[in-house]
Amino acid sequence: MTIGSPGPAFAQDPGTTITLLSTRDETGAVVSRVRRTVLDSGLRVITENLPGVRSAAVGVYVGVGSRDEAQRLSGCSHFLEHLLFKGTPERSGLEISASLDGVGGEFNAYTAKEYTCYHARVIDEDLPLAIDVLGDMLTSSLIAPADVEAEREVILDEIAMHDDDPDDVVHNLIAEHGWSGSSLAKPIAGRPDSIEDLTREQINRYYRRHYLAPAMTVAAAGNLDHDEVVAMVVKAFGRRGFLAGAATPDPPRRADRARGLRSGQSFVRRPIEQFNLLLGVGGITRSDPRRHGLAVLNSALGGGTSSRLFQEVRERRGLAYSVYSFASSYSDAGLVAVSAGCLPGKVGDVLRVSRQVLSDVAAQGLTEEELARSKGQLRGGLVLGLEESASRMHRLGESEMFHGTLRGVEEILASIDAVTMSDVRELAAKLFSQRETLAVVGPE
Secondary structure (H helix, E strand, C coil), rough: CEEECCCCCCCCCCCCEEEEEEECCCCEEEEEEEEEEECCCCCCCEEEECCCCCCCEEEEEEECCHHHHHHCCCCHHHHHHCCCCCEEECHHHHHHHHHHHHHCCEEEEEEECCEEEEEEEEHHHHHHHHHHHHHHHHCCCCCCCHHHHHHHHHHHHHHHHHHHHHHHHHHHHHHHHHHCHHHHCCCCCCHHHHHCCCCCCHHHHHHHHHHHHEEEEEEECCCCCCCCCCHHHHHCHHHCCCCCCCCCCCCCCCCCCCCCCCEEEEEEECCCCCCEEEEEECCCCCCCCHHHHHHHHHHHCCCCCCCCHHHHHHCCCCCCCEEEEEEEHHHHCCCEEEEEEHHHHHHHHHHHHHHHHHHHHHHHHHCCCHHHHHHHHHHHHHHHCCCHHHHHHHHHHHHHCCCCCCCCCHHHHHHHHCHHHHHHHHHHHHHHCCCCEEEECCCC
């Protein structure tokens, strides 16, 4: 049973703490509790207490990503992510890495189009160390000129590595073509020319402009106490006046409707043996109430080995080894696409069969068996995915960044169960009646 009343962080008074969700077992004992504190500075701290585990995961979510960059700063968010591991006045880059390695912790970061995340997972007694290291990095990075030059070469190597991977190339290609003229079209890692041109002063200004308390959420889950975590955060992030001043948290990015996906075809030649294809249409935004219906639809289309695409393209016809569908959602855009890799002589058949599958679902919807199987797959994936502290932490952080509220697991499961045959059919008909975008990477 879940009790509580989730609310948006930007509507919560600074300097206050509220309980968002409490989950109790059949005896009435609390088995998890989610609480949120909004500091006077606008920094959010949200935690989930999981008494039955010995681990703790903490992540810092910063509301800036590749789509926030001016054209001349393309790749700056990702470049900065690398540099925050290189040193502060208190720790060298080696000391930052060694501090978490020395306690067997997991420590990493990633940049997305609309946010950046720095995260660690440790045993519960080492959570103060993890929070202190993250606070030091996020508030006090030196961005030393020598580190900028060294990391510039690393990132250029990373871009070259991605450029050698046809799967990465085709995903960048469909974004570049489908959202041409939009900030979503830019590759997260940047372009070689933009990385070569970025200066230490530009990166440091970007850091100081965007890495502010109201744009950050600290999320933690595991065997922890909320008030103790808040005290750790205040100490770790209070360096050099970072938490000084008063502000409200930045609200989530929202849009009333999704921007369209530009139709057409784009092709990149690579000296490889097979073609990588993405056949896509415009999707829905992250906050669209139909997102659970889309999850059910996507699962049935290409979410596993029992899906229509896998059965029709691979099992019955042997046209491709890899075939699946996916849905990506952002604050103001979305993409639903079929991905396949096949030999050159099978491209036409793969596209023909894939288009037929999409057309059939748009016209007739799913079968009762497909609907039940897709819901079961989503329910199981959700529950099993929350078995560890890191998954719980990411759920907290992303909910705060993207929605400003937190829904209970039971509520989400109920929303999945509530999806009907007509919901899926209407959504499929609307999505797959759009003009398609085709991106291809191949040998000719």
